[in-house]
Structure formats: structure tokens, C-alpha cells
């Protein structure tokens with residue numbers, strides 16, 4: 001049971017196979033152009049791959065080996081996009097009842113189903129309104145109800161909170177959290193909070209390939225790609241374990257112990273931005289590893305400023321500094337700096 005998926009689309013360099021357990025919620029992460037929307041499109045039936053097959057709860061969703069490529073509306077796959085895309089000329093109740101009506105459910109039954117789903121998304125009192133009379137958050141909750149009213153076997157969510165104001169996103173997130181329980185879901189997101197709160201598993205795509213997958217908590221605690229490390233707010237250096245940490249092929253070295261990784265074996269060193277100190281000149285007499293780097297970007301993060309840098313060995317390392325030290329160190333994009341990583345704050349683990 002659950003979802004088994006494999007598809008290849010050469011024109012987009014997309015070749016992904018993945019599995020999802022029964023009623024599991026998968027978060028799909030990855031940089032722009034990684035293939036996340038392509039994955040959703042193939043599942044929804046709007047993007048046809050060159051080859052592939054998928055099974056949902058033991059039944060084929062599509063199977064190009066046998067020439068089976070059902071139309072989107074025959075798949076019982078629900079899609080929720082960034083934009084609610086409600087029908088402007090129908091009231092909220094009719095919008096939510098539209099799916100059941102289209103599949104032949106009598107009007108009264110369809111409307112009763114619609115009311116139930118509106119209640120589940122805390123939008124029952126909006127039933128008589130037109131979409132033009134709804135706020136962004138209300139419209140998105142109605143769109144959730146509309147997607148669920150079709151009783152989908154698989155729910156696809158394409159950055160469902162990305163277009164919402166930060167003040168309304170929490171309510172929509174809470175609603176999604178309650179209605180997604182027990183539903184097989186594929187959620188595309190760039191957001192750490194959505195990943196943590198709305199997924200059981202994570203799949204990371206890069207350049208059309210699956211590069212990392214596992215239970216959400218494990219992947220974020222022990223990221224194996226710099227993409228997930230940065231999402232989790234951590235730095236990640238991949239390389240070979242030596243007696244004293246991890247060394248990358250380009251010669252960058254961080255860490256203290258080996259974390260149980262055999263010397264010479266592949267290892268990952270993970271450390272938080274606040275374990276990185278930034279200096280204008282190379283610090284002397286420090287036991288810590290010193291990395292020459294260039295500042296790429298400064299961005300506020302709570303009471304601190306995140307300084308994204310690229311080391312001379314090509315690794316991205318993020319430091320966290322106080323606003324005062326931005327002035328004292330005269331930090332700006334393009335500035336050459338020296339980074340020191342506190343060795344005791346580095347965790348090394350096998351990859």
C-alpha cells in the first residue's frame with residue numbers, strides 16, 4: 001500500500017524513483033529547477049514522462065509500459081497550488097461541492113459533503129460568500145476543502161503557503177496539519193516549518209535526481225546534502241574522515257573527533273552558524289581551523305545577522321553574528337573574511 005513511483009523525462013533531465021508508505025506525507029525539497037513541479041505534474045497527469053509507472057494503494061495510477069496514461073480527472077488525485085484558483089462566479093459552497101457534483105453526486109449530498117469539509121478547514125461561515133469577498137488565507141482554506149471534497153486517493157500540494165501573508169499562514173498550516181493526517185500526500189515546499197509540521201518523510205531532488213530521502217526528523221538532524229543542511233539552518237561539509245574531523249577534496253578541514261567514522265571513510269561534518277566566528281584578519285594562536293572566505297550575503301535572522309560566505313575551497317558556510325559586529329568588521333557582500341569553526345561544536349557522522 002502507499003505510493004510507488006518511477007518516471008523518466010529526458011527533455012527535463014528528470015529521472016526519479018520513490019516510494020511512500022500507506023498514508024504517509026512526503027515533503028519534496030530541492031533548489032529551483034530540481035524537478036519538484038515535474039514530479040507533481042507526472043503524478044497529477046499533466047506532464048507525460050517518456051517512461052514510467054506508478055501504483056497507488058495497489059492500483060496503477062499510470063503505467064506507460066502498458067500504454068496506460070489516464071487523464072488527470074480520472075486519477076482521483078487532488079491538487080492544491082499556491083493560488084487557490086476558485087471559480088469566481090460560484091459561491092464558496094458551490095466551489096467545494098463542484099468536484100462531487102462533477103462526478104455525479106446529487107446536489108444535496110454534494111452540498112452536505114462540502115459543508116463537512118468547510119467545517120474541517122474552519123470556514124463553514126464563509127459558505128455563501130463569493131471568492132472575491134475572501135482574504136488570501138480564507139480562500140486557501142476553501143481551496144483545501146475543495147481538494148478534499150473530491151475524496152482524493154493522493155493529495156498534491158504545491159507550495160500551498162508560499163503566497164500567504166506571514167500573519168495568516170499559521171492558521172492555514174494548522175488546518176493542513178489536521179486534515180492531512182492519514183492522507184497520502186506529496187508536498188512541495190521550500191519552508192523548514194512546513195517540512196517539520198506537515199511531513200513524515202523528506203525527498204530531496206537536485207537536477208532531476210533523488211539525492212536524499214528518509215524520515216523528516218532524521219534528514220534534518222543528519223542532513224546529507226547542503227540543501228537540507230541549510231534548510232535546517234545548519235552548515236554541512238562533506239568529505240573524508242581523518243583523525244581530527246572531515247577533510248573535503250578541496251582541502252577544507254573542520255571538526256574535532258571522528259564521530260565513530262573510520263579514518264578514510266566518507267564523513268559529514270555539521271555545525272550551526274553560531275559555531276562560526278568571523279574575523280577581518282586571520283586570528284593568531286587559535287586552536288580552531290581558520291577558513292578564508294568571501295561574504296555573499298547578509299540577512300537578518302532574529303536578533304542576529306546571518307552571513308552567507310563562500311570559502312576559497314568553494315564551500316558555502318553560514319555564520320551568525322551580532323548586528324554590532326557587522327559594523328565593527330565592516331561586513332558587506334564581496335568582503336574577504338576569515339572564518340573560525342569551533343571544533344567542539346562540530347558533529348561528525350558517517351554518510
Ligand SMILES: Nc1ncnc2c1ncn2[C@@H]1O[C@H](COP(=O)(O)OP(=O)(O)OP(=O)(O)O)[C@@H](O)[C@H]1O
Nearest residue numbers: 011012013030031032033034035036037038039208
Ligand atoms: N514546461 C516545461 N517545458 C520544458 N522544460 C521545463 C518545463 N517546465 C520545467 N522545465 C525544466 O524541467 C526542469 C525541472 O523543472 P521543475 O519546474 O520541475 O523544477 P522545480 O524543482 O519545480 O523548480 P522551482 O522550485 O523553481 O519551481 C528544469 O530544468 C526546467 O527548466
